[in-house]
Amino acid sequence: MADVKVHLAGRSYMVRVDDGLLDDTVVQAGEFIERYHAGGYDSRRKIPFVTDQNAFAHHGEIVAHSLASDGYEIDWFITEPGEGAKSWEVLQELIDWLLERGVERGDTIFALGGGVIGDLTGFAASILKRGCKFVQLPTTLLAQVDSSVGGKTAINVAAGKNLVGAFHQPSLVLADTSALRTLPLRELRCGYAEVIKYGILGDADFFAWCEENGAKVLDHDREAVKYAVTSSIAAKARIVAEDERETSGARALLNLGHTFGHALEAETGYSDRLLHGEAVAMGMVLAARYSAQRGFLSENDAARITSAIAAAGLATEISSLGMTCDGQALADHMLHDKKMDGGTLPFILLRGIGDAFLDREVSLSDVAAFLSEQLAAA
Numbered sequence: 209m210a211d212v213k214v215h216l217a218g219r220s221y222m223v224r225v226d227d228g229l230l231d232d233t234v235v236q237a238g239e240f241i242e243r244y245h246a247g248g249y250d251s252r253r254k255i256p257f258v259t260d261q262n263a264f265a266h267h268g269e270i271v272a273h274s275l276a277s278d279g280y281e282i283d284w285f286i287t288e289p290g291e292g293a294k295s296w297e298v299l300q301e302l303i304d305w306l307l308e309r310g311v312e313r314g315d316t317i318f319a320l321g322g323g324v325i326g327d328l329t330g331f332a333a334s335i336l337k338r339g340c341k342f343v344q345l346p347t348t349l350l351a352q353v354d355s356s357v358g359g360k361t362a363i364n365v366a367a368g369k370n371l372v373g374a375f376h377q378p379s380l381v382l383a384d385t386s387a388l389r390t391l392p393l394r395e396l397r398c399g400y401a402e403v404i405k406y407g408i409l410g411d412a413d414f415f416a417w418c419e420e421n422g423a424k425v426l427d428h429d430r431e432a433v434k435y436a437v438t439s440s441i442a443a444k445a446r447i448v449a450e451d452e453r454e455t456s457g458a459r460a461l462l463n464l465g466h467t468f469g470h471a472l473e474a475e476t477g478y479s480d481r482l483l484h485g486e487a488v489a490m491g492m493v494l495a496a497r498y499s500a501q502r503g504f505l506s507e508n509d510a511a512r513i514t515s516a517i518a519a520a521g522l523a524t525e526i527s528s529l530g531m532t533c534d535g536q537a538l539a540d541h542m543l544h545d546k547k548m549d550g551g552t553l554p555f556i557l558l559r560g561i562g563d564a565f566l567d568r569e570v571s572l573s574d575v576a577a578f579l580s581e582q583l584a585a586a
């Protein structure tokens with residue numbers, strides 16, 4: 209078992225990583241409930257759980273059984289799987305559902321699922337009665353290594369990805385690595401894109417570990433998975449503790465590949481055509497190639513990054529997406545990026561593997577031309 213603490217003044221919390229935590233929710237989360245549940249649920253012993261159909265089908269019963277053995281009952285809110293749940297409609301349904309159940313400000317809402325469920329639940333918790341507590345039980349690799357930690361919560365709107373949201377930290381994160389065994393390979397690869405991101409942006413040794421061990425992670429090797437999850441969380445916890453609200457520039461580095469990636473997600477309609485992790489993988493390749501074109505990164509390092517991503521079975525070429533738009537259309541999506549500052553958009557570029565930086569001098573028309581070349585490449 210590994211515990212990683214996210215240090216934040218007055219809002220520190222624990223991220224626990226181990227096999228079998230969901231079987232043991234009663235001990236892990238149950239203890240937490242006993243200690244921190246100030247609201248009415250202690251007496252009613254009924255707990256609001258938000259999940260989606262897949263996470264519920266694979267892990268709902270075990271969690272319910274575990275909590276029932278200690279006298280708790282779960283009230284389930286179950287959404288359809290997919291990015292579509294990060295929407296005004298589902299948020300409204302969830303808020304109404306929580307209000308109907310009399311959830312109080314001191315109560316805790318549980319999120320069981322991937323990043324979609326975590327982002328939706330966290331945002332609902334942040335606005336309900338001006339802020340309730342929430343606990344993350346992440347069941348995808350992506351959610352365990354990234355989205356469950358750090359307190360970014362959001363929904364998507366017509367203008368773009370994650371444009372309505374709040375910083376709202378969870379009170380506890382329980383990452384049960386055995387839950388990943390039911391995850392489809394495509395989803396595992398998506399999570400792996402965010403794992404290798406930590407190496408590319410700030411840790412050359414971890415990148416080399418990924419080159420060596422990525423296949424084991426995708427093959428569910430227990431030790432490799434635990435190492436990847438714990439190292440990723442530790443990296444994220446350090447950055448979040450340094451710059452919780454993305455003001456100093458440190459946290460913006462976690463957005464490596466995302467400025468490009470979010471534009472690709474927008475252009476492909478936030479659909480199964482391109483999942484978030486797949487967009488981030490392509491986005492990191494684009495960031496590396498653009499860094500090389502600008503003379504910051506060696507062609508050799510850009511090629512090494514592309515190979516490591518391709519080796520995980522993730523697509524690297526945006527021309528493979530069959531998009532009919534040009535580079536300017538992709539650059540236009542970027543105008544909604546939350547990093548926009550005084551009309552300019554800082555980009556996360558690379559000077560080397562493990563050496564990302566924020567470039568505030570990027571011209572969006574130059575990026576548009578670069579993207580048009582990439583779209584035309586075979």
Ligand SMILES: NC(=O)c1ccc[n+]([C@@H]2O[C@H](COP(=O)([O-])OP(=O)(O)OC[C@H]3O[C@@H](n4cnc5c(N)ncnc54)[C@H](O)[C@@H]3O)[C@@H](O)[C@H]2O)c1
Binds near residue numbers: 261322
């Ligand atoms: N808040 C953050 O810091 C942050 C970080 C990274 C990504 N995100 C967001 O996270 C979302 C992507 O998260 P995701 O990749 O987890 O997607 P997801 O939540 O859609 O989950 C992926 C798929 O796996 C299914 N699933 C979940 N757990 C399962 C399990 N154990 N076994 C089988 N199937 C399972 C889900 O039903 C879904 O179909 C995006 O919206 C992205 O913007 C947020």
Ligand SMILES: O=C(O)C(=O)C[C@@H](O)[C@H](O)[C@H](O)COP(=O)(O)O
Binds near residue numbers: 358370402463466
């Ligand atoms: O936690 C962060 O900070 C990140 O940037 C992590 C990203 O992987 C994640 O996709 C995040 O939701 C993107 O944030 P956004 O601010 O660009 O919407």
Ligand SMILES: [Zn+2]
Binds near residue numbers: 354402466
């Ligand atoms: Zn991401």
